[in-house]
Amino acid sequence: MVKLSYEIQYSENREKLWIHCSTGETVGRFDKRFGIDIHTTIEEQASGAGQCLHCTHGKPTIEDFNYFCAKAKELWGVDIDKLMIEM
Helix, strand or coil: CCCCCEEEEECCCCCEEEEEECCCCEEEEEECCCEEEEECCHHHHHCCCCCEEEECCCCCCHHHHHHHHHHHHHHHCCCCCHHHCCC
């Protein structure tokens, strides 16, 4: 199995961020207006896992943002620069 790596992309307006996997898929998204997506990889889904680990579809709170940051660290080893998103 190939070791996966992850990269964060921040929007220029500091309202969104995405976490991309080295396989080319996006596994995480935070949007100040539209919520959170925390997904499994396509490989995990092919092995029977569901797609969504935690998804919301409304304006997130600061607690939601902190939860997203904690899950990004736990699942993908990614440290989100909280100053890059204006909460």
